[in-house]
Amino acid sequence: MKQLSVNNLSLVFSFALVLIGVAISEREKLGLTKDIFYSIARAIVQLVIVGYLLKYIFRVDNVILTSAMSLFIVVNAAWNAYKRNPNQYKRYWDSFLAVFVSTYVTMGVLVASGAIKFVPSQIIPISGMIASNTMVGIGLCYRNMDQQFHDQHQQILEKLALGADTKLASLPILRASIKTAMQPTIDSAKTIGLVSLPGMMSGLIFAGVDPVRAIKYQIMVTFMLITTTSLGSIIAGYAAYKNYFNAQAQLING
Amino acid sequence: MAILELQQVTFNAIGHQIINGVDLQVNSGDYLTISGPSGGGKSTILKLIATLLTPTSGEILFNGQAQAAYQTTAYRKEVSYCFQQPTLFGETVQDNLAFPFTVREQVYDQGKVQHLLDLVDLPEDYLTKKVTELSGGERQRVALIRNLIFLPKVLLLDEVTVGLDQANKAIVKKLIEQVHTDGVTILMVTHESDILAQAQQIIWVKEGRIVDETAISE
Structure with a gap:
């Protein structure tokens, strides 16, 4: 099986995709910039917590x-x-x-x-x-x-x-x-x-x-x-x- | 014996007193006409009697027992309310006329429906007619017979002739007279002078109170 290779650096680069969304929001005056950053920050925090939590639960297997x-x-x-x-x-x-x-x-x-x-x-x-x-x-x-x-x-x-x-x-x-x-x-x-x-x-x-x-x-x-x-x-x-x-x-x- | 009795009935909504201490006694077989200025509380009185609203205070008795003593659905089959500018549901006239049978879990009786259609001068092929194709008068006639497929003890009519032409109004009035003759107690809200002119007993409602009762001797 081929291994997936999402490392931290590729994650940082993929953040550029979010910036495209922000640029569109700014250019079109959608007023969504704050919302985009908030939702991204929230998603990252939630996923990091869930990632570590799942790792622990999978390991314990209870x-x-x-x-x-x-x-x-x-x-x-x-x-x-x-x-x-x-x-x-x-x-x-x-x-x-x-x-x-x-x-x-x-x-x-x-x-x-x-x-x-x-x-x-x-x-x-x-x-x-x-x-x-x-x-x-x-x-x-x-x-x-x-x-x-x-x-x-x-x-x-x-x-x-x-x-x-x-x-x-x-x-x-x-x-x-x-x-x-x-x-x-x-x-x-x-x-x-x-x-x-x-x-x-x-x-x-x-x-x-x-x-x-x-x-x-x-x-x-x-x-x-x-x-x-x-x-x-x-x-x-x-x-x-x-x-x-x-x-x-x-x-x-x- | 009174079939309906309102005892010091009040009704408040959104901080306003809509009905203010109404006392009313209606005897079995009465034909009562309720009139008065718009916004005076006439329709609200009918809705309170129909249990579509609950009095804030006071009590409404039906056959000597408080409304609360009855199962709501059973009560509403006996005290039937016909709306001003009624809505027909489903797709066809038959959908509407079959509904009272569905409510009572009874098999649809074509003969009974046909008899009522005859009374309001609607031909049998109207059963398959789409409700969207009916005129205002036809709509009102269908709505009225929907309330009368199973005769109630009390029929509450809320401005059912408003906006009808003379021909439609005559048909509706004739049907109401017919069910009254059959023993149904009628309470009818109206503004219309020709109906008021023929009324036997008129209750005048203003600002949520009964301000006058007129009994016209035959």
Whole structure:
């Protein structure tokens, strides 16, 4: 296997790429320079910490530590999904439940089928991959839902007035929001190999693995992401629509 | 016995008092017309009765029991609210007329729907008509029969004839008269002078209060 050779000097040179972004921001007066430097600094700090932390966890190879790290990823993904919800009556536990269940059901199937082993070098990256995709899907679900509750306010009121329960009144919104959450994953699955060589496959090829072997992992990832996005968005959607109603089945701010 | 009773009902929203100590008794079979200046709280009274809003204080009784004693969805099937400028949902007229059956988990009854379409002078082929192709009057007629597929005990009508031409208004008025004859208690908010002229009992609402009640003897 050919060794990767990213040394500190090549990293410094690659920083020039950031300067191109800064130059564009300055020239076009986008006002993003501060934001670019802040995000780069934050990414470097986070990655350095994660790099050393993962090195330690991989070396120790302890089940509890691996599980704790995976759970840490889930908690953070749920927090970020929660923050993306524009509804002022949102609840963190809706997001946590969605990310937790979708991540660990998918992981459970992968481990049980022998596709991955319960070792930190496999569990932690896969947790991150699943949780981050669920997070994005749930965020889309929340935003779409909020927009539609706003746009279809009168329609919901009329359904409630006709005696519909809150679930029946919200059903078209719920379906549309779950569909919106899943669409990017489905679309990207359609173009894999034609447009994009996704992260895991690229990483394996980059590290010298035979592309035919690498695609098997990518196929697994594709299965995994479709499952996790659908599970996550369904759980989050069915939990989140309730936050638009009060105990008297009235639209809050109705 | 009163079918509806409002006892010292107040309603506040965003720091403003919209309804201010309203007392009202409605007997079964009444046809009550509510009128008054815009922004006076007429529609809010209907929404409070329909449980789409909850009083800040006071109580609303239905058949002698507080609203809270009823399951909300069951209550709303008995006390049905028809909106001013209603929205039709789904794609076709049938999507709207099938909804009350879905709500009650009942099989769609074509005969029942057909009978109501006849009452509002809409032909059967309207069932497949797209809601976006309906005129304002047709839209209001479909919305009204959507509330009447299963007859409620109380029908709350919020300016349902506003903006309708004379022909559409006559059809809607005839349907309301018909359901009233069938025993449905009617509370109707309106500004329209021709409807007020024919009303038996008028409640005048201003600044969140009932300022006058007029009973016109037959």
